Amino acid sequence: MLSSMLLGRYIPGNSIVHKLDPRAKLISVLLFMIIVFFANHWVGYGLLILFVLSVTKLAGLSIRFLFNGLKLIFILLIFTFLMHLFLTKGGTVLIDGGFFTIESEGLITGIYITIRLVLLVIITTLMTLTTSPIELTDAIEKLCKPLKSIKVPVHEIAMMMSISLRFIPTLMDETEKIIKAQSARGSTFMTGSLIKRINALVPIFIPLFMSAFKRAEEMAVAMEVRGYQGDAGRTHYRVLSWKNRDTIALIVLLLFGALLLFVRQ
Amino acid sequence: MTIQFKNTSVFYHRKTPFEYQALKDINTTFDAGKFYGLIGHTGSGKSTLIQTMNGLLLPSAGTVEVDGIQLTKKVKQKVIHLAKMKVGMVFQFPEHQLFESTVLKDVMFGPMNMGRSEETARKKACDYLQLLNVHESLLDKSPFELSGGQMRKVAIAGILAMEPNILILDEPTAGLDPVSHDETMQLFYDVYKKTGITVILITHDMNDVLKFTDEVKVMSQGSLIKEGITSEILSDGNFMEQYNLEIPHVIRLVQDLKKKGINLKGTPKDTADFIQLYEEWRQSHA
Numbered sequence: 001m002l003s004s005m006l007l008g009r010y011i012p013g014n015s016i017v018h019k020l021d022p023r024a025k026l027i028s029v030l031l032f033m034i035i036v037f038f039a040n041h042w043v044g045y046g047l048l049i050l051f052v053l054s055v056t057k058l059a060g061l062s063i064r065f066l067f068n069g070l071k072l073i074f075i076l077l078i079f080t081f082l083m084h085l086f087l088t089k090g091g092t093v094l095i096d097g098g099f100f101t102i103e104s105e106g107l108i109t110g111i112y113i114t115i116r117l118v119l120l121v122i123i124t125t126l127m128t129l130t131t132s133p134i135e136l137t138d139a140i141e142k143l144c145k146p147l148k149s150i151k152v153p154v155h156e157i158a159m160m161m162s163i164s165l166r167f168i169p170t171l172m173d174e175t176e177k178i179i180k181a182q183s184a185r186g187s188t189f190m191t192g193s194l195i196k197r198i199n200a201l202v203p204i205f206i207p208l209f210m211s212a213f214k215r216a217e218e219m220a221v222a223m224e225v226r227g228y229q230g231d232a233g234r235t236h237y238r239v240l241s242w243k244n245r246d247t248i249a250l251i252v253l254l255l256f257g258a259l260l261l262f263v264r265q
Numbered sequence: 266m267t268i269q270f271k272n273t274s275v276f277y278h279r280k281t282p283f284e285y286q287a288l289k290d291i292n293t294t295f296d297a298g299k300f301y302g303l304i305g306h307t308g309s310g311k312s313t314l315i316q317t318m319n320g321l322l323l324p325s326a327g328t329v330e331v332d333g334i335q336l337t338k339k340v341k342q343k344v345i346h347l348a349k350m351k352v353g354m355v356f357q358f359p360e361h362q363l364f365e366s367t368v369l370k371d372v373m374f375g376p377m378n379m380g381r382s383e384e385t386a387r388k389k390a391c392d393y394l395q396l397l398n399v400h401e402s403l404l405d406k407s408p409f410e411l412s413g414g415q416m417r418k419v420a421i422a423g424i425l426a427m428e429p430n431i432l433i434l435d436e437p438t439a440g441l442d443p444v445s446h447d448e449t450m451q452l453f454y455d456v457y458k459k460t461g462i463t464v465i466l467i468t469h470d471m472n473d474v475l476k477f478t479d480e481v482k483v484m485s486q487g488s489l490i491k492e493g494i495t496s497e498i499l500s501d502g503n504f505m506e507q508y509n510l511e512i513p514h515v516i517r518l519v520q521d522l523k524k525k526g527i528n529l530k531g532t533p534k535d536t537a538d539f540i541q542l543y544e545e546w547r548q549s550h551a
Contacts (some may be wrong), residue, residue, distance in 0.1 A: 061282075064280065065280070065281050177361070178361065178362060180321050181354075182364075183321065184319060185362070185374060185378060185427065186350060186378030186427070188342075188346065190342050191342055203362075203365075204364075206364035207362055207364050210361075
């Protein structure tokens, strides 16, 4: 299960989406988050889905692969859907179960909100799948540079982000290893009462924290040994370059946003 | 306590761009009461193979039979648990699995999971800690206060205390100093001699393979490419070279001597063995 986790994972590739400037991708994702809220009926949502599907295709990834990786947030999605289904009122009553009613408005909002969430998660996942963590933090650092004038430690924040992103897969692998070692000792996570299952997590988390702290310390020492002292006077190995295709990508996205506004009711 | 593989295959990341077959149609048997070596290059599928032996990984196709328990793609959790109770597994860097507040409690964790009473678990824990030379004064200490070598001993005791019928060792001496290395290997061998359990050792150290194992199975790229008597396989220079495996020191020595006209009788298992064979040769040529 853990190995199919896509959060924070990067798949190297050569597609047009991979080649876009990370800043363009970051801005696009932010814009897309706003654009998603323009849609307010099925035409808009249809267009959004179509858009996300084409970006996925352009990135050379299969939809199925993405969906498999999203399994972990399905609980969240179902929960959201059910909340809307039962709590949003309006329209005709579809089912009257006595103490609860399901009304058409609730069903429709539920579906729309769920689609919205799925699209948001897919588009952000697409960004992390096609952009290496280093590029991504470079982009954040560049985009947030103006904040430096009001003493925001932009470089340090970017560095912390890149380190955390970098270690997500490592920690995942580590967790998997520890789970294996403990379950080989007869620990059971899948069976028993809730309390038993929660207790079964202790043998996993303690070794995990131990190794995470140890790793953090070793890393800090390794960085200091190599003379790392933060932002001052630091140059970049990779220099980001904004190309025409990045501008075009943003224009396309803006046009798409305008189209959505146009079909809005 | 045999382990039998029948057409076993394992795929990782099925139906994703990362899909990759780690085990390809394995057919083999591990007999009861033998000391096996499992060798092959990094990524050859050794670790995957051992993980199918106690249900940590289930075969994507085929079956693994552990002492009568059938493990297949669709086996129930309960059955897997039974298999886990029969197979003890010492992973690489086992000290990473310590978590309890005291050394004693950590060693008791496995036996308690098997449903042993607290009293029995405590006794077993004490016995095996003693066997591993962990001093009694350490029993109530936190395992995180111990030195690396002691932590590893405690972790190993935690697995031995489950008294498994099959003991699987995945590079149990990685990162140990030479003295601790020899001690630990000797200890596993003593446990093996004393209890007659089946032991499967994964290692890159061919000297250990030669010294301790009866039979070896060689893996490459997810397939089992050779199995048989240890000394025969490890003496096969061409084969070992072809798969980039190192020939044990004493065997190389015997082969070099042969070129100089000194023919020793038999294949030594370790240095002491070699010295004896050499002495015998000297006497017969006196």
